[in-house]
Each structure stands twice: as structure tokens, then as C-alpha cells.
Amino acid sequence: MDAPALSRGTFIRLTGATGAGLGLALSFPGCAPSSQSGGKDFSPNAWVRIAPDDTVTVVVNKSEMGQGVSTGLPTLVADELDASMNNVRIQFAPADPKYGDPGLGGDMITGGSTSMPDSWLPLRAAGATARAMLVAAAAKQWGVDPATCTTRDGVVYHQPSNRSASYGSLAATAATLPVPTDVPLKTPDKFTLIGKQGRRLDLTGKVNGTIIYGIDVQVPGMVYAAIARSPVFGGRVKSFDATKAKAVPGVTAVVQVSNGVAVVAKNTWAAFQGKNALQIVWDEGPNAKVSTASLFADAERLAKTHNGEHVAASRGNPDSISGTVVQAVYRGPFLAHATMEPMNATADVRADSCEIWAPNQVQLRARAAAAKGSGLPPESCTIHTTYLGGGFGRRLEADYVQEAAEVSKAIKSPVKVMWTREDDIQHDFYRPMSLNVVRGVLSGGELRSLTHQVVQKSWYRSWWPALVKKGVDPGAMEDVTDAPYAIPNFRATYIDHDHPITAGSWRAPNANWNCFVTESFVDELAHTAGKDPLAFRLALLRHDPRATNALSVAALKAGWGEKQQAGIAQGVAVTLWNGSYGVIVADVSMQDKMPKVHRVVAVVDCGTAVNPDIVVQQAQSATNFGLSAALTGKITIKGGRVEQNNFYDYTVLRMADAPSIEVHVVPSTAKPTGIGEVCTPPIAPAVANAIFRLTGKRVRELPFSDALA
Amino acid sequence: MISITVNGTSHDVDVPADMPLLWVVRDELHMTGTKFGCGVAQCGACTMHVDGVATRTCVLPVSQAVGKQIRTIESLSTDNSHPVQRAWIAEQVPQCGYCQSGQIMAAVALLQKTKKPTDDEITQAMTNICRCGTYGRIKSAIRRAAGEA
Incomplete structure (x- = not known):
């Protein structure tokens, strides 16, 4: 039942489509409905478009990077519309504030597991309104009361007179009708698609190679380019000699751009070879002596002097509690995203227009980057979002768009700028390193007081400065200030550790690190208190029925407390990520100083599971x-440079080390709260807590390959 | 001119002899189903069959592919009817999907050699990287395809 994938042909056809049909413009709550165009035209800000051939096109204003949004969002529309998923097509939204997400300040952002919660009501309303208009059109044609009509699988029925009409046949009439407001939405018991098992709409093209990622875009007359960027953070080109690069067969031009030197060629390989042949003298700037060691020394100095420290959350009087004191320092590394598809963008800059094809998570920012790179106003720049070969937060930046526009402008030709894996690993916006100092006080076996100091570079400071308030970056404090535990005396403090290493969003920022601290340290405290780690957590979560339930389900499914096979121990961790709960129990053994994860039980409560x-x-x-x-x-x-290069020294999980993962989804009819990230934070502490049970060694830095060496 | 045979069709290409097969197929023949992931034969996104052997073509000079039968993801079927494609859909393996052309080609080669691979044989043969972490479903899909084939 797969709908045809969005191939490049479809992509162009859809973005240029002006066929007859019902164009329905609906905006997010709080905005006035946009004008609806009828007849042969459709409104460019439509969420749903129904064509005479019965196809239902849903505009998806979020990027598909594997998380399933190009299936999940159309499901919301189709359920309320009573459309058949077989007829649903999708179109990725252009860069236009009309498609901004009010939940994210009106920006077009795919991140923070927000797509489903933010689309839940508006897209259902879009479907319900379209359905009401189709029913009204049919009733008008038949001269019957709309209330006597029913809908199913893209057809309006009038059973008393045994008549029916497909949505496509009604589209032209429906387009002439006024747009109703406040159309009631279905109650959950009436859902036909939401919560039911349905296939992803993007499977077909992903098993035969036809789906189009950024790297696959082909524009007539297009050339290829690779850019040599400063190996040192903040460095600049001092001078360069392109003689050898230009001697590489296929290389056609070498141009300097704002972030380095671009080699243009007839194919990607020649561009890569030409880049390698460049002789560049870099002005390395002030950062050429920066090292991981120097950065951690700086962080430790900041932690001790409390220089620039701000209180992010405080309750009770954590300093006045007496009892058994447990203190620890945790150190987290920088991490690269290493999406399977390296960064790339294709740009076609003309005298008065700039067209970009790019796998990106931020259409409006991509448009701003295109404007900057092309020197044209944003309104003259068009962004085509392709499928993404992974995102994980890396594509929340648009650096690859700006540089592509710069190159195209310089050479007056459409160009695809392709990154090597080395470029990708060494010019990322990294999950920032972190130093966390934690101190807990136990009294009578209970955690009475906790302080948690975070020293971590703020990436919101440059990416979304408005969110940084009173010196506190909320992203840097995820799973610290909002850890689910009820601790009567608590203080969380933050120090923005400014340094030249570019920082950005990395799947579940930065709970992806802070959860390791919170959940490892809670385990330390449970051990000191002589309590079972799961029971200790449950006691701290008495106030939170959903957390309690998720933990209890995990304990049951994983067989917590039961006798394990020899050499295997279990560890548990819990997190609350943007409204969703995630609990992981990991079964771990030690093999050659490394943990081997045999089995993972993951319990998630993300409200309604739209597509289970x-x-x-x-x-x-x-x-x-x-x-x-x-x-x-x-x-x-x-x-001042990244030491890693490629998958041989920035190693990632392969099948041999991938555990069996059993997922239990808590049944719920609550509003969905997102699922793309919640299980990333708790796995590391769950494994570390199992390691402690196995070895008695408390891991306070990652990765395990360093900590256990 | 270099002559190569891709999916049964002969192509003459004017490229240097050391240009990797991956880039010849992608940029010169404009068959983009096969992906670039690392350029150093680490990730397997570029896997094609060269005379039936799953090969990481980002490091294979095109000159070494002359006279051999090269098969890409595009050759499996036009309607996703190949048993491995069917299994991939049934198990709903792909997420971002970028690595899956290479994963599928590696799986097809494995099943051609070993009709009913054990879990260990699957793990040993399937060393391609997937950053979405679809490994469990890849394993299930290979088992399913082995049962159906």
C-alpha cells in the first residue's frame, strides 16, 4: 500500500503544479485563515490539496530525516479527511514564514521532537475542514442535508439515495465554497489511521535507490565543487596556490569563498582531487594551541572559581542539609553527528534569483544563508528541501547552503558543493564537551539535597539567543533543571564555557550528556543509600504517575531483580524529554574491558502513538x-583542530555491537509528545550502571573505550 | 575512453583510469541509487556487485571494473519485487534510507552465497554502517528473505 515516493520528477512537478483542485489554506491556531483560492489555482500556503484524480497532496513543513514525519503528518490530515492513504502524496514546504511553527517562534525547524506535538491540532484541523467542504459540495450537488452524508476512503456517500462521489470529483465544487471555521475534530475512538499500523510512505524509494537526497540532485549544466576549509577553528586563508589543483583532469576553476577555497570540476571525484592538490597557507588565528586538555583545564578553573555562574533552578536550601555527602565530577566529550549523507547543497545563483536544493532542517535559515551567499534578498531565494540522509541536529545549521550560493555566484553556474567525510567530521557543530559537578546529600536513605553545576558551551547563544535568559542556556540544562525527580532541596547552576570549538544541536541536546550525569549519579546515590536503583528512583518519582508507570513497565518487561545469566547485569535509566518519557533497562556483560550490550528493554510514553x-x-x-x-x-x-578524520577513527556502532532492542509503547490517548530523541539520553547511563554492578567501577566520563581502558 | 558494463548495458566513459567506480556511475552515468558515505571503504554506502561480489566502489578504480559485470541497486527490480526488497518493506527497515542501497546490495550478495545464513554469518557479512541504527530490522529482513527465497 505504499504511496509512490517523491522522486525528483515528482518533486519538480509538484513544486510547479497548478492543476485544478481544491486548495485549502489553513493556518496554525492564532492566525487568521489565509485566503482560499478555488477553481484551477491552488494556494501556495495550502496544507492539503485534492486533485481531480483523487490524489491528496499534503504539504509537510518538517524535514524527513528518517524519523517518519513525512508519514506521520499526512496521517493526521488523512485521518480527519477520511482519505485513503493510498492516495496521499506529500510535498515538502518551501521556505516561507507561512509554514513556520508557532511552537518554535514561527521558525521552520525540524528538531526537539516537536513535529508531531506542534502539528497534532493544525493538521487534523486542515483535514477535518477539507472533509467538511467536500461533504458540503456533495450535499449541494445532490440537494441533500450534509448531515446525512458519510465519508470513507476518499469518497462521500449518501446512503439514503445510494449515491457516492469521490473527493476528486468534488474538488472543483468544494473549492468554490466558503471555508468553515471550528470544524470539530474526531474523538480518539473514531480514528481510522492514527494509532493504527500503517506503512511509511517513503519505503518504496528507499529500497530501490530512487528517492532523492541532496547528493542526488541534478540540475542542467551543473558542475561540482569541494571546499578546503581552515583546519584550525577560526582560521582564514592567508594565500593559496591553485596551480596543482588546476592541473587535475576535470578541474575547471578555483575560487576563494568566505570559508575557504573552492575547487570546481566536472565531477565530484575531480573536485576532491583538486582540493587535495591545493596549496594553502592558513592564518591560523588565535586558536592554534587549543586542545581538549586545555579546554578541560579551562572548564575546571571555571567550575572552581564559579566565574560567570548563573542559577538555573533552585528550591529549598540545598547547602543546609546534613547527612551523607556524595560528590562527583563527570566529563563529557565533543561528539560529531556523522550523518550518513555528508553535508552538501546545490545552488543556482542568477542575476536576480537563487535556487537551492539542500537536505536541511531549517528552511528559513537556509533561505537567509542563501541570501547571504548570493547577495540577493531572501525573497529572491528558493529552498527545495530534499530527503535528508540523516540529520540528528547537524542540518539545523545552514553553513553548507551559504557556501554553495557563494560558489555558484562566483562561477556563474549551477553547482553542487559536496563535502568529504573528513570535511564532515572536522567541520561540524559538535555536541559540546561538558564538565558537570554534582553533590548529593542522603539522610535516612533518602536523597534530601542535590546540586548540579554544568560547565558547557552554549550553542543556543549563537543559534537561538532569545532562549538564553539570565545567563542560562536551557538546552545546556536539559535533564538537569527538568530532571523528573522530586528532590526537596535542589540547585542547578550553569556556566557558559566560551571556546572556539563550534557547538550545535545533537540528538536530544544536551540531555544526551546531562542524563548520563543525572542518571549515573542517582545510581551512585542509590548505592550509597543501600537501595535498589530502581526502587530508589521510584521513590523519587512518586509525584509523577507516568514516570512511575514507565519505570514499572520496564522493570516487569526486563525482569528487573530476577537472577541474570552469569556475567550479565542490568542497569536502568529514565529521562523526560520534551514531554515524553523514556526508560531503558540494559543487559550488559564485560568483554575485553568493554561493555557488551545483549538486550535493551525500552519503554516509551509519548502520548498517542500516531504510527506505532x-x-x-x-x-x-x-x-x-x-x-x-x-x-x-x-x-x-x-x-586547534579536530584529530579525527573518518569512520576509522570516529568509530560508530555496527551490527556486531547492536543489541536486541525490545520496545514497549505505553498505550495513551494523550496529545503526542514526540519520539525521535527520548531514548538517546538514557542508554549510556543504563549501560554504565550495569557496568558498576558488574565491576564496581563507576564510569564518570565517556566514551567507555576511554573510561575503561 | 573506458568501457564498463553496468546492469547489463555497456557504457563508454571519458574519465581517468583511477576514478572510483562510484563516481563514474553517479556523476557520469547519472545513476544515483548508490551512495557516497566515506570514500575509504569503511561504511559500505557505495556497495555494488562486481562479478557478483559485494564491493565498496568508492575505492575501486574504474579501470579495475573493466570487463566485469557491475550491478547496482537499480538492477534489482523495477517494481520492488526482489525478495530482499520485499523483505525490507515487510520489516519496515529504512529510516533516513541513505545507507539502504548499500545494505540491500550487501544482503543480496550474502544470500546468493549463503542461502540460509546464521545470525553470526549475517553479522559477519553485514558490516555496513547505518547511523539510524536499523541493524535489528536488517537482520530480521535478511532472515525473512532467506525464508522466502
Whole structure:
């Protein structure tokens, strides 16, 4: 029942489509409905478009990077519309504030597991309104009361007179009718698609190679380019000699751009070879001596002097509590994203227009980057979002768009700028390193007081400065200030550790690190208190029925407390990520100083599971993503540059180390709260807590390959 | 001119002899189903069959592919009817999907050699990287395809 995938042919056809049909413009709550165009035209800000051939096109204003949004969002529309999923097509939204997400300040952002919660009501309303208009059109044609009509699988029925009409046949009439407001939505018991098992709409093209990622875009007359960027953070080109690069067969031009030197060629390989042949003298700037060691020394100095420290959350009087004191320092590494598809963008800059094809998670920012690179106003720049070969937060930046526009402008030709894997590993916006100082006080076996100091570079400071308030970056404090535990005396403090290593969003920022601290330290405290780690957590979560339930289900499914096979121990961790709960129990043994994870039980409560198997997929994916980083993931800095190069020294999880992951989704009819990230944070501490049970060694830094060496 | 045979069709290409097969197929023949992931034969996104052997073509000079039968993801079927494609859909393996052309080609080669691979044989043969972490479903899909084939 797969709908045809969006191939490049479809892509162009859809973006240029002006066929007859019902164009329905609906906006997010709080905005006035946009004008609806009828007849042969459709409104460019439509969420749903119904064509005479019965196809239902849903505009998806979020990027598909594997998380299933190009299936999940159309499901919301189709359910309320009573459309058949077989007839549903999708179109990725252009860069236009009309498609901005009010939940994210009106920006077009795919991140933070927000797509489903933010689309839940508006897209259902779009479907319900379209359905009401189709019913009204049919009733008008038949001269019957709309209330006597029913709908199913894209057809309006009037049973008393045994008449029916497909949505496509009604589209032209429906387009002439006024847009009703406040059309009631279905109650959950009436859902036909939401919560039921449905296939992903993008499977077909993903098993035969036809789906189009950024790297696959082909534009007539297009050439290829690779850019040599400063190996040292903040460095600049001092001078360069292109003689050898230009001698490489296929190289056609060498041009300097704002972030380096671009080699243009007839194919990607020639561009890569030409880049390698460039002789560049870099002005390395002030950062050429920065190293991981120097950065951690700086962080420790900041932690001790409390220089620039701000209170992020405080309750009770954590300093006045007496009892058994437990203190610890945790150190987290930089991490690269290493999406399977390296960064790339294709640009066609003309005198008065700039067209971009790019796998990106930020259409409006991509448009701004295109404007900057082309020197044209944003309104003259068009962004085509392709499928993404992974995102994980890396594509929340648009650096690859700006540089592509710069190159195209310089050479007056369409160009695809392709990154090598080395470029990708060494010019990322990294999950920032972190130093966390924690102190807990136990009294009578209970955790009475906790302080948690985070020293971590703020990536919101440059990416979304408005969110940084009173010196506190909320992203840097995820799973610290909002850890689910009820601790009567608590203080969380933050120090923005400014340094030249570019920082950005990395799947579940930065709970992806802070959860390791919170959940490892809670385990330390449970051990000191002589309590079972799961029971200790349950006691701290008495106030939170959903957390309690998720933990209890995990304990049951994983067989917590039961006798394990020899050499295997279990560890548990819990997190609350943007409204979703994730609990992981990991069965671990030690093999050659490294943990071997045999089995993972993951319990998630994300409200309504719109597409249950995609929820399971995402829980599995997020778990493996976190495990990959925990086992061997680290980016280190020496001489102001990244030491790692490619998958041979930035190693990632492969099948041999991937555990069996059993996912249990808590049944719920609550509003969905997102699933793409919640299982990334808890896997590392769950494994570390199992390691402690096995070895007595408390792991306070990652990756395990360093900590246990 | 270099002559190569891809999916049964002969192509003459004007490229240097050391250009990797991957880039010849992608940029010169414009068959983009096979992906670039690392350029150093680490990730397997570029896997094609060269005389039936799953090969990481990002490091295979095109000159070494002359006279051999090269098969890409595009050759499996036009309607996703190949048993491995069917299994991939049934198990709903792909997420971002970028690595899956290479994964599928590696799986097809494995099943051609070993009709009913054990779990260990699957793990040993399937060393391609998937950053979405679809490994469990890849394993299930290979088992399913082995049962159906």
C-alpha cells in the first residue's frame, strides 16, 4: 500500500503544479485563515490539496530525516479527511514564514521532537475542514442535508439515495465554497489511521535507490565543487596556490569563498582531487594551541572559581542539609553527528534569483544563508528541501547552503558543493564537551539535597539567543533543571564555557550528556543509600504517575531483580524529554574491558502513538545512536583542530555491537509528545550502571573505550 | 575512453583510469541509487556487485571494473519485487534510507552465497554502517528473505 515516493520528477512537478483542485489554506491556531483560492489555482500556503484524480497532496513543513514525519503528518490530515492513504502524496514546504511553527517562534525547524506535538491540532484541523467542504459540495450537488452524508476512503456517500462521489470529483465544487471555521475534530475512538499500523510512505524509494537526497540532485549544466576549509577553528586563508589543483583532469576553476577555497570540476571525484592538490597557507588565528586538555583545564578553573555562574533552578536550601555527602565530577566529550549523507547543497545563483536544493532542517535559515551567499534578498531565494540522509541536529545549521550560493555566484553556474567525510567530521557543530559537578546529600536513605553545576558551551547563544535568559542556556540544562525527580532541596547552576570549538544541536541536546550525569549519579546515590536503583528512583518519582508507570513497565518487561545469566547485569535509566518519557533497562556483560550490550528493554510514553511502528523504529534508532556515542564516540582537539578524520577513527556502532532492542509503547490517548530523541539520553547511563554492578567501577566520563581502558 | 558494463548495458566513459567506480556511475552515468558515505571503504554506502561480489566502489578504480559485470541497486527490480526488497518493506527497515542501497546490495550478495545464513554469518557479512541504527530490522529482513527465497 505504499504511496509512490517523491522522486525528483515528482518533486519538480509538484513544486510547479497548478492543476485544478481544491486548495485549502489553513493556518496554525492564532492566525487568521489565509485566503482560499478555488477553481484551477491552488494556494501556495495550502496544507492539503485534492486533485481531480483523487490524489491528496499534503504539504509537510518538517524535514524527513528518517524519523517518519513525512508519514506521520499526512496521517493526521488523512485521518480527519477520511482519505485513503493510498492516495496521499506529500510535498515538502518551501521556505516561507507561512509554514513556520508557532511552537518554535514561527521558525521552520525540524528538531526537539516537536513535529508531531506542534502539528497534532493544525493538521487534523486542515483535514477535518477539507472533509467538511467536500461533504458540503456533495450535499449541494445532490440537494441533500450534509448531515446525512458519510465519508470513507476518499469518497462521500449518501446512503439514503445510494449515491457516492469521490473527493476528486468534488474538488472543483468544494473549492468554490466558503471555508468553515471550528470544524470539530474526531474523538480518539473514531480514528481510522492514527494509532493504527500503517506503512511509511517513503519505503518504496528507499529500497530501490530512487528517492532523492541532496547528493542526488541534478540540475542542467551543473558542475561540482569541494571546499578546503581552515583546519584550525577560526582560521582564514592567508594565500593559496591553485596551480596543482588546476592541473587535475576535470578541474575547471578555483575560487576563494568566505570559508575557504573552492575547487570546481566536472565531477565530484575531480573536485576532491583538486582540493587535495591545493596549496594553502592558513592564518591560523588565535586558536592554534587549543586542545581538549586545555579546554578541560579551562572548564575546571571555571567550575572552581564559579566565574560567570548563573542559577538555573533552585528550591529549598540545598547547602543546609546534613547527612551523607556524595560528590562527583563527570566529563563529557565533543561528539560529531556523522550523518550518513555528508553535508552538501546545490545552488543556482542568477542575476536576480537563487535556487537551492539542500537536505536541511531549517528552511528559513537556509533561505537567509542563501541570501547571504548570493547577495540577493531572501525573497529572491528558493529552498527545495530534499530527503535528508540523516540529520540528528547537524542540518539545523545552514553553513553548507551559504557556501554553495557563494560558489555558484562566483562561477556563474549551477553547482553542487559536496563535502568529504573528513570535511564532515572536522567541520561540524559538535555536541559540546561538558564538565558537570554534582553533590548529593542522603539522610535516612533518602536523597534530601542535590546540586548540579554544568560547565558547557552554549550553542543556543549563537543559534537561538532569545532562549538564553539570565545567563542560562536551557538546552545546556536539559535533564538537569527538568530532571523528573522530586528532590526537596535542589540547585542547578550553569556556566557558559566560551571556546572556539563550534557547538550545535545533537540528538536530544544536551540531555544526551546531562542524563548520563543525572542518571549515573542517582545510581551512585542509590548505592550509597543501600537501595535498589530502581526502587530508589521510584521513590523519587512518586509525584509523577507516568514516570512511575514507565519505570514499572520496564522493570516487569526486563525482569528487573530476577537472577541474570552469569556475567550479565542490568542497569536502568529514565529521562523526560520534551514531554515524553523514556526508560531503558540494559543487559550488559564485560568483554575485553568493554561493555557488551545483549538486550535493551525500552519503554516509551509519548502520548498517542500516531504510527506505532515508527515509534518503535525511533526508540530503536535513538537507543543505538546513544549507544554508538557511549561506546567509542569522541572528538578530540589538538593544535586547534579536530584529530579525527573518518569512520576509522570516529568509530560508530555496527551490527556486531547492536543489541536486541525490545520496545514497549505505553498505550495513551494523550496529545503526542514526540519520539525521535527520548531514548538517546538514557542508554549510556543504563549501560554504565550495569557496568558498576558488574565491576564496581563507576564510569564518570565517556566514551567507555576511554573510561575503561 | 573506458568501457564498463553496468546492469547489463555497456557504457563508454571519458574519465581517468583511477576514478572510483562510484563516481563514474553517479556523476557520469547519472545513476544515483548508490551512495557516497566515506570514500575509504569503511561504511559500505557505495556497495555494488562486481562479478557478483559485494564491493565498496568508492575505492575501486574504474579501470579495475573493466570487463566485469557491475550491478547496482537499480538492477534489482523495477517494481520492488526482489525478495530482499520485499523483505525490507515487510520489516519496515529504512529510516533516513541513505545507507539502504548499500545494505540491500550487501544482503543480496550474502544470500546468493549463503542461502540460509546464521545470525553470526549475517553479522559477519553485514558490516555496513547505518547511523539510524536499523541493524535489528536488517537482520530480521535478511532472515525473512532467506525464508522466502
